[in-house]
Amino acid sequence: MTAAGRPSVYDAVGGEDAFLALARAHHRRCLADPELEHPFSGPDQHPQHVERLAAYWAEVLGGPARYSRGCADQTHVLWLHSGNGEIDDLGRRFLACFLLALDDAGVPDDPELRACLRAYMEWAVADVLAYSPPGAEVPAGAAMPRWTWDGLSA
Numbered sequence: 001m002t003a004a005g006r007p008s009v010y011d012a013v014g015g016e017d018a019f020l021a022l023a024r025a026h027h028r029r030c031l032a033d034p035e036l037e038h039p040f041s042g043p044d045q046h047p048q049h050v051e052r053l054a055a056y057w058a059e060v061l062g063g064p065a066r067y068s069r070g071c072a073d074q075t076h077v078l079w080l081h082s083g084n085g086e087i088d089d090l091g092r093r094f095l096a097c098f099l100l101a102l103d104d105a106g107v108p109d110d111p112e113l114r115a116c117l118r119a120y121m122e123w124a125v126a127d128v129l130a131y132s133p134p135g136a137e138v139p140a141g142a143a144m145p146r147w148t149w150d151g152l153s154a
């Protein structure tokens with residue numbers, strides 16, 4: 001629950017198991033995409049990619065701080081996606097896979113929740129793509145984003 005007594009976005013999605021199902025569905029969609037399949041099929045993929053992605057999204061959307069406590073931080077996430085050159089098309093595909101995965105994973109079809117999740121992912125894709133020019137410098141100690149019903153929380 002949030003301070004105002006309203007469920008967090010994390011709770012509205014369905015908590016930990018729902019985020020795992022969402023990350024799994026999203027990964028499946030990425031692997032089925034002819035372009036996105038390449039970056040996700042490299043030999044050095046983290047074996048727990050899906051679990052880590054689920055923990056990351058859960059934390060950003062108001063869940064427990066499992067990613068920043070047990071996995072890595074925002075600087076690592078930005079660094080992982082940086083310096084790949086012009087990948088705007090991959091960003092569009094990533095967003096499309098996320099929106100389809102919401103249905104695949106059975107995330108509640110509440111219009112306010114869906115709009116909130118879409119706005120978050122549009123923002124997050126743009127944030128990652130901002131570091132795609134070769135040589136882009138990722139800031140050290142970048143704070144984990146927090147996304148609420150009202151958008152990015154300062």
Ligand code: HEM
Binds near residue numbers: 053071092121
């Ligand atoms: C342009 C679109 C994107 C592409 C092509 C992409 C690709 C990737 C790849 C290849 C990995 C590494 C997988 C591995 O080695 O385990 C990864 C990891 C990850 N990505 Fe993305 N990604 C994109 C956008 C995003 C966005 C928008 C977010 C956040 C909302 C995100 C969050 C993450 C996280 C949390 C990880 C796991 C980091 C970890 O293992 O600690 N990605 N991504």
